[in-house]
């Protein structure tokens with residue numbers, strides 16, 4: 535499949551009054567046409583900052599890109615003009631968020647907001663654009679689309695609003711869709727429906743899909759590959775099947791144990807002890823060491839390299855190979 539996006543050794547800092555926070559410290563990942571990459575990690579791990587940098591919507595300042603590159607179909611987007619970046623947004627890459635209400639304008643109907651994009655950027659007439667808006671609402675399976683296109687965001691339920699935002703993001707037919715915690719605010723049944731919808735749209739359109747989540751359970755059914763982020767770096771990168779079978783990093787093991795399991799109903803979920811690090815003061819050596827149940831002395835002294843575990847898997851843990859063989 536064609537390589538859509540390539541993020542290479544991306545470094546981003548936030549320069550604040552309290553000091554310099556290294557929010558991205560050498561992030562690498564890629565997405566091909568038609569595949570789903572899940573980007574996993576707790577809040578503050580850099581998942582959203584990476585996405586915002588790709589989209590060109592990172593707040594700068596306080597954000598500063600201090601190194602690395604982002605290529606879309608081979609084009610260096612960090613070197614592109616503002617005009618070219620605006621063009622890429624929507625037409626080539628689009629993004630949806632956890633909170634649809636903040637992405638949709640409350641004072642306009644859902645249909646108007648979709649149609650407005652098509653009129654401005656595709657030069658469609660009002661009538662054509664509205665027709666297309668109905669069509670898009672149907673594609674995201676909003677029942678009674680002809681009627682609903684005339685309604686305001688607050689008249690939609692949470693799940694339907696999420697669908698409307700997806701419809702809006704697809705209006706200009708992007709090849710890459712980035713979904714940042716798209717189901718976090720929804721109940722479990724609706725979550726699954728939205729995941730199914732995104733998966734179906736990805737397949738039908740041959741899009742690349744980046745799913746950003748803190749919940750390894752949510753993406754189990756749909757991810758082709760998974761990258762796990764911690765403290766602004768990738769700690770594990772793997773095809774989804776191998777990762778679920780056998781995590782290659784202690785942090786991924788911890789995330790696995792915190793997935794609710796049907797067969798262990800009523801049992802307390804294990805969570806990873808402690809909190810993600812303050813990025814103004816990242817722990818020495820392996821940044822996960824203060825929380826890691828497998829940590830040994832060298833972990834606080836030496837930054838782990840990315841160990842190659844075969845079949846394109848990598849893990850940034852000193853003991854990655856042992857972990858794999860121990861099972």
Ligand code: SF4
Pocket residue numbers: 783784785820821822823824826827828829830833838850851852853
């Ligand atoms: Fe844990 Fe050490 Fe591996 Fe880091 S390098 S994940 S602290 S065992």
Ligand code: MG
Pocket residue numbers: 577578581582714715
């Ligand atoms: Mg986030």
